[in-house]
Amino acid sequence: MTNMASNNPPFLAACHRQKTPHTPVWLMRQAGRYMEEYRTLRAQHDFLELCKRPELAAEITVTPVERLGVDAAILFADILLILEPMGVGLEYSKGDGPMIHRPVRSGKDVDALKDFEVKRELSFVYDAVKRIRKTLKASVPLIGFAGAPFTLASYLIEGGGSRNYVRTKTLFYKAPEAWKRLMKRLAQVIAEYLNCQIAAGAQAVQLFDSWAGCLAPADYEHFVLPYTKAVIDAITPGVPVINFSTGTTGLLKHIRASGGDVIGLDWRVNLDEGWATVGHDVAVQGNLDPVTLFASPKEIRRHVADVLRRAGGRPGHIFNLGHGVLPETPVDHVIAMVDAVHELSAR
């Protein structure tokens, strides 16, 4: 569909590599701790409550869209919510980040994961989607999301964040059958979860494979790619999928092979080189270093110009950071970035 004009909002048009009046831009964690409105709500409610009360999740989702002038909204939720009904003891502890109290370490643990009705147990997410879709201007698309099978598996196995992913990799090396069962199950649940978000009103979905960057290409290919692909293949046809990861410059060809209408590129690769690697027959999203937003607005503008120059005006570029907005980021710098993208890319 390249080079065709479109009545789609710019974000959706870019997902389909259609021409847009300007390069669309949104930010991962555009609703987050860097924003005073969020901190105020967070002081009154714990994190899970914010996710589980649709009116709060909706408010958090919509506020930054108006404040920043971005081209898309992303559902406020967390990639680990889907693990809670599996009965592994998910806890968002203060300071230490999320923890899994009963991590998965063996085939027996995999088989002990609870089956659950994705449609019913996570209905609060779909309720939030519906409410957001009602509140949000019709011209602003809403992005749903989920963690990718590998990233969720690594949380389940490590029990939290990890530096070296020793337990995760040891499981796939030493118990490949258990690994396969776990990944198949996750892929199925994730696809259903995303399709429920779509049914509720999400117009695009992003799959977060945030930790895939720890993998060697051959391991990604054997132990991860088939399951990411299974998720993407099962998504409601016509709804764009963004395949996001970080630290995966050496994996980009495999990531492309796992699917998606849009491939995420982080800042560790020049956008033109990354796009050439994944192929110009797919859209890309990225790729400013989130820390650049700590520089002066003038310096930020210079970096935005460089990313846009590397995108070369080719249809199918969605501007974004390479990862989420960091907590201490100045809000006016974020706005300066969004404005710079719109101004410098105006066609």
Next chain:
Amino acid sequence: MTNMASNNPPFLAACHRQKTPHTPVWLMRQAGRYMEEYRTLRAQHDFLELCKRPELAAEITVTPVERLGVDAAILFADILLILEPMGVGLEYSKGDGPMIHRPVRSGKDVDALKDFEVKRELSFVYDAVKRIRKTLKASVPLIGFAGAPFTLASYLIEGGGSRNYVRTKTLFYKAPEAWKRLMKRLAQVIAEYLNCQIAAGAQAVQLFDSWAGCLAPADYEHFVLPYTKAVIDAITPGVPVINFSTGTTGLLKHIRASGGDVIGLDWRVNLDEGWATVGHDVAVQGNLDPVTLFASPKEIRRHVADVLRRAGGRPGHIFNLGHGVLPETPVDHVIAMVDAVHELSAR
């Protein structure tokens, strides 16, 4: 010097891309916590004492060479030792990793760094080198090392390890002159430190830019490359330099441009693709995932074979892990890896 036979030990011959009877192999942190001999010594002495007493550092350096049958020894020391005489309050605290009590956050802090005589203040390192060279078999080369300017600067600025390097990047964005002064000073001290190790008997040196993988290519090019290059350009002629980093698949061309006879490739890129990117007119070192050593010896052998296949028998490949041996690694798996490299590459 490609394709010439050599009387050099295999490790040194490979640094110069000369033919070798087998692919040489050594491991980063081959002397470390995974080994009982090391843990026994460490239980009796604190970490700095092990570094500062040449007879202990020498013993720790030599033991794994005999135990593992590797083709090179690497000096037992730490990249942060060089920061101690700068007066920033370096402490190896238990559990939390190394800390800098008076981190560098401004131009004023940069100017307050103490000048010191590299030859005198770090003489314990050169004494260790001399002692190791006396103990070690003549056929086993000894590698000296230092942290690269960026990695040392980020420790000085962040005060320890970091997730996002916000303070480091903010300094180079907002105070580029202070950054330049800091990097120039580090480059000078590092080069002198490495040349003193060489004068004492080190036959090759490795520059560890362990954290360069957090950088965007343009930032590496402007804020890092000139200083890494300055170090490498100042090294005693004829002594091979290994330019090591991790997570830098998207930076490899710039890393090559910063110099070195051997470029480190981590496991996040296929060795053949990484070698093609840096150019076949330079040697490469790598690139097994350290976590692979937790797999079965059979699986390890399969992975070794894959790396060797990708190296294609081309002179100038030094087998190594993509990063250091992890603390829980089984020693017999390390030995299985070394044996597999020697057996499968025998020519």
